[in-house]
Amino acid sequence: MEIDLPFIWAGLIAFSVLAYVVLDGFDLGVGMLFPFYRKKEERDVVMNTVAPIWDGNETWLVLGGGGLLAVFPLAYSVVLTALYAPLIVMLLALVFRGVAFEFRWRTKRAKFLWDWSFSGGSLVATLAQGVALGALVQGIEVEGRAYGGGWWDWLTPFSVLTGFALVLGYTLLGACWLVMKTEGAIQAKARAFAWYTGSATLLAIGLVSMITPFLNPAYLARWIAWPTVLFSIVVPLMVLVCVYRLFLGLERGSDRQPFFAAQGMFVLSFIGLGISFYPYMVPPSLTIWDVAAPDRSLGFLLVGTLFLLPLILGYTAYAYWVFRGKVRVGEGYH
Amino acid sequence: MFLGYEALDLARFQFAFTVSAHIFFPAFTIGLASFLAVLEALWLKTRDDAYMKVFDYWKTIFAVTFGMGVVSGIVMAYQFGTNWSVFSDKAGPVIGPLMGYEVLSAFFLEAGFLGIMLFGLDRVGPRLHFLATAVVAVGTLLSAFWILSANSWMHTPAGFEMNEAGQFVPADWWAVVFNPSFPYRFVHMVLAAYLTTAFVVGAVGGWHLLREPANRGARIMFSMAMWMALITAPAQVIVGDLHGLNTLEHQPAKIAAMEGHYETRRGAPLILFGIPDDAAETVHAEVSIPKLGSYILTHRWDGEVKGLKEWPPADRPSAELIFWTFRIMVAIGFAMAVIGLWGGLARLRGRLYEARWLMRALVLMGPSGFLAVLCGWITTEVGRQPWTVYGLLRTADSVSPIAAPAVGASLIGFMVVYLAVFGAGTFYIIRLMGKSPDTPEDIGILGPTRSAGITPVAGLLDRLIRSG
Ligand code: HDD
Ligand code: HEM
Ligand code: HEM
Numbered sequence: 001m002e003i004d005l006p007f008i009w010a011g012l013i014a015f016s017v018l019a020y021v022v023l024d025g026f027d028l029g030v031g032m033l034f035p036f037y038r039k040k041e042e043r044d045v046v047m048n049t050v051a052p053i054w055d056g057n058e059t060w061l062v063l064g065g066g067g068l069l070a071v072f073p074l075a076y077s078v079v080l081t082a083l084y085a086p087l088i089v090m091l092l093a094l095v096f097r098g099v100a101f102e103f104r105w106r107t108k109r110a111k112f113l114w115d116w117s118f119s120g121g122s123l124v125a126t127l128a129q130g131v132a133l134g135a136l137v138q139g140i141e142v143e144g145r146a147y148g149g150g151w152w153d154w155l156t157p158f159s160v161l162t163g164f165a166l167v168l169g170y171t172l173l174g175a176c177w178l179v180m181k182t183e184g185a186i187q188a189k190a191r192a193f194a195w196y197t198g199s200a201t202l203l204a205i206g207l208v209s210m211i212t213p214f215l216n217p218a219y220l221a222r223w224i225a226w227p228t229v230l231f232s233i234v235v236p237l238m239v240l241v242c243v244y245r246l247f248l249g250l251e252r253g254s255d256r257q258p259f260f261a262a263q264g265m266f267v268l269s270f271i272g273l274g275i276s277f278y279p280y281m282v283p284p285s286l287t288i289w290d291v292a293a294p295d296r297s298l299g300f301l302l303v304g305t306l307f308l309l310p311l312i313l314g315y316t317a318y319a320y321w322v323f324r325g326k327v328r329v330g331e332g333y334h
Numbered sequence: 335m336f337l338g339y340e341a342l343d344l345a346r347f348q349f350a351f352t353v354s355a356h357i358f359f360p361a362f363t364i365g366l367a368s369f370l371a372v373l374e375a376l377w378l379k380t381r382d383d384a385y386m387k388v389f390d391y392w393k394t395i396f397a398v399t400f401g402m403g404v405v406s407g408i409v410m411a412y413q414f415g416t417n418w419s420v421f422s423d424k425a426g427p428v429i430g431p432l433m434g435y436e437v438l439s440a441f442f443l444e445a446g447f448l449g450i451m452l453f454g455l456d457r458v459g460p461r462l463h464f465l466a467t468a469v470v471a472v473g474t475l476l477s478a479f480w481i482l483s484a485n486s487w488m489h490t491p492a493g494f495e496m497n498e499a500g501q502f503v504p505a506d507w508w509a510v511v512f513n514p515s516f517p518y519r520f521v522h523m524v525l526a527a528y529l530t531t532a533f534v535v536g537a538v539g540g541w542h543l544l545r546e547p548a549n550r551g552a553r554i555m556f557s558m559a560m561w562m563a564l565i566t567a568p569a570q571v572i573v574g575d576l577h578g579l580n581t582l583e584h585q586p587a588k589i590a591a592m593e594g595h596y597e598t599r600r601g602a603p604l605i606l607f608g609i610p611d612d613a614a615e616t617v618h619a620e621v622s623i624p625k626l627g628s629y630i631l632t633h634r635w636d637g638e639v640k641g642l643k644e645w646p647p648a649d650r651p652s653a654e655l656i657f658w659t660f661r662i663m664v665a666i667g668f669a670m671a672v673i674g675l676w677g678g679l680a681r682l683r684g685r686l687y688e689a690r691w692l693m694r695a696l697v698l699m700g701p702s703g704f705l706a707v708l709c710g711w712i713t714t715e716v717g718r719q720p721w722t723v724y725g726l727l728r729t730a731d732s733v734s735p736i737a738a739p740a741v742g743a744s745l746i747g748f749m750v751v752y753l754a755v756f757g758a759g760t761f762y763i764i765r766l767m768g769k770s771p772d773t774p775e776d777i778g779i780l781g782p783t784r785s786a787g788i789t790p791v792a793g794l795l796d797r798l799i800r801s802g
Contacts, residue, residue, distance in 0.1 A: 073426025
């Protein structure tokens with residue numbers, strides 16, 4: 001039997017996008033919650049919960065982009081052109097956010113500027129990611145081997161909705177992360193945020209899920225056809241289970257449960273999205289096989305990936321383990 | 335059109351601007367990462383705290399630079415798709431996997447261990463911490479390996495076929511990765527990064543030695559930098575020459591433009607100065623040494639050297655810029671070699687730490703590595719024009735179907751943001767370099783790099799807040 005390399009790679013790319021969302025999501029969320037902490041010591045702690053790991057988290061975004069170029073070059077070129085504006089905005093926002101980790105310690109007078117750059121950059125980057133996602137779900141017009149649509153196609157009520165939904169969702173992840181990594185007043189505040197954003201995220205997921213099937217007949221067919229209809233029942237149910245665990249964990253004062261429950265919501269939503277998409281890479285016209293690079297490219301990169309990816313997951317886990325535990329005021333890396 | 339420019343010109347300028355901004359940071363971090371690893375190894379071996387102080391001093395600077403390298407690099411990874419989508423579609427199957435390997439083998443490695451290197455000494459202990467530092471250094475070199483392989487393939491494509499969709503498809507990966515110009519470019523760039531770092535470190539050491547001749551940390555910096563310059567600067571001149579000869583074989587038009595040769599000649603002169611004029615196809619106000627050009631390029635006094643007129647105008651690179659950038663790079667290369675030898679001589683006489691003129695020269699030359707790197711890249715890339723994949727895919731056929739206003743607006747965005755943000759970063763770095771390496775309270779305390787317990791943080795923080 002022939003190995004279906006494009007299929008395997010679609011799975012790997014999906015995995016790295018998911019890894020990005022799971023890892024950088026809370027990291028951006030922490031940035032968005034940052035302005036709500038007013039005291040200097042609190043801000044230091046909040047930032048330090050992510051300072052040693054943010055770079056690794058963001059590398060998944062590079063893998064998503066670089067990987068796409070390597071294995072689905074046509075998708076890379078069509079999607080990145082179509083989403084030109086939101087992506088450029090995201091990149092610029094990530095510049096502001098990324099440098100703040102170091103710059104803010106280098107100055108006293110201009111510290112407030114880098115505080116703004118950290119939280120503003122996180123917010124704008126998230127919004128842009130959400131808008132880009134919404135625009136992709138909606139579908140991208142293709143002509144020949146290039147993007148065929150207009151310059152503002154990405155901006156629609158739906159993409160704005162997904163933009164805000166992602167802001168809520170990442171903030172939820174950030175709040176739960178802070179619940180896990182901090183204590184005292186910082187944690188109490190984070191817990192309150194988790195309540196609000198948890199409810200709001202649930203609402204947003206519901207809204208987006210209800211609209212999505214009607215954007216594209218293929219999505220709708222997928223959701224009501226046998227056997228995929230099973231997923232249409234199971235996935236939302238499992239989301240509800242996660243929401244229940246989230247609120248239960250918050251109620252009982254658990255440190256970790258809210259974080260993992262909130263991540264569960266994201267993973268499930270992502271799976272739901274995957275079900276709608278498959279087998280398209282650029283809905284509604286290009287499938288995984290249309291955009292794939294030749295097998296020789298896919299094979300060459302796959303050999304190394306199968307070896308390197310477990311290694312990466314291993315040492316990433318190690319880095320998280322080194323920085324395990326609570327980050328306390330006045331303690332830690334400073 | 336946007337302010338009178340076509341989308342193509344704007345896309346080119348945007349790429350040139352963002353990648354030029356980016357290369358400043360790798361040029362420094364590649365060398366600095368290795369320097370830090372050596373410092374920590376020396377500390378582990380001797381347990382002399384002076385090394386640790388120097389390590390902390392540069393670690394803080396490294397962290398700031400690295401952060402800027404990361405954010406400007408992420409922009410690059412997406413630029414290929416946003417601005418050069420046709421190129422991405424066509425060349426993606428070949429250069430994409432190379433960049434994929436860069437992410438998998440280098441970026442994750444750097445990012446994963448950077449946190450431990452910056453914040454983890456107390457948590458993992460000195461030995462594992464050293465390992466983290468060394469791994470970060472290896473990561474930067476691996477990153478250079480893959481990205482330069484991708485870039486070199488665009489200059490000297492090899493090991494590929496074309497498919498029906500007009501894409502380049504790999505036929506022989508070994509030939510792709512080790513394409514003809516890659517070994518030269520890799521060695522030349524790594525040496526360039528080491529030299530850039532050596533001159534910055536040497537300049538900072540020299541600056542402080544001029545003020546405090548007994549400063550131990552500054553002596554370590556100065557001495558180590560001078561060793562580095564002594565070894566790598568002459569090596570760079572030789573490697574650069576070999577690189578040029580290789581380019582002559584594969585991209586003779588680029589060499590013709592660099593040398594300012596429009597006519598094909600036997601016994602061609604070496605043009606030292608002059609003003610190349612592409613329209614008139616001549617060099618004005620030329621100052622040259624007869625026959626030397628032929629000798630350098632062919633190693634024979636009457637060897638034939640091709641001029642730009644060999645190629646139809648549509649296939650020629652412009653000589654007007656790279657004639658100069660090439661000369662600036664080479665001049666800096668020779669100046670660095672002279673300084674390296676000067677330092678070696680002073681050391682031989684046992685007067686390295688009294689060589690005040692040498693220190694002044696180093697302070698002056700501190701930023702020269704960056705200038706040489708930038709000039710080198712401009713020579714290489716502009717000399718490749720009008721092609722993206724040399725001889726096969728034209729730049730004009732590589733650009734995305736984007737509207738000029740979209741590129742123009744994003745170009746302005748990049749310029750404003752980069753100038754503001756990286757300008758601030760450069761300012762902070764220079765300020766960090768202004769602090770004396772021997773006053774412990776100045777080191778690292780300002781930042782997240784010093785762990786609690788080693789110094790009475792709270793009191794020092796207070797002082798700093800008042801002073802900074
Ligand atoms: C000779 C070396 C060299 C060259 C020519 C380039 N880079 Fe670079 N790049 C590095 C050497 C490097 C590095 C040393 O590995 C950096 C610098 C600081 C850092 O974080 O890693 C880096 C960072 C870096 C990052 C961030 C990695 C992270 O998240 O940690 C990306 C995405 C890129 N680069 C991409 C590019 C692209 C697309 C280039 C081509 C146009 C490019 N770089 C040229
Ligand atoms: C990092 C240092 C680099 C610098 C300073 C640099 C500089 C430049 C400059 C000045 C241009 C514009 C040339 C012109 O339009 O006349 C350019 C174009 C380009 N370079 Fe580089 N370059 C660098 C590295 C790379 C690398 C590593 C790659 C690929 C892996 C690359 C790929 C390209 C592409 C695709 C273009 C656009 C098309 C073109 O104009 O040729 N460059 N670069
Ligand atoms: C006498 C000394 C030198 C000679 C003869 C020399 C020669 C060359 C040549 C011929 C190229 C273009 C190769 C091509 O495009 O195919 C080049 C590129 C370059 N040079 Fe130099 N060089 C010298 C010194 C330096 C120094 C001192 C630095 C930096 C500190 C430097 C950094 C670079 C860089 C970054 C590039 C672009 C990347 C590449 O193509 O390797 N060079 N050099």
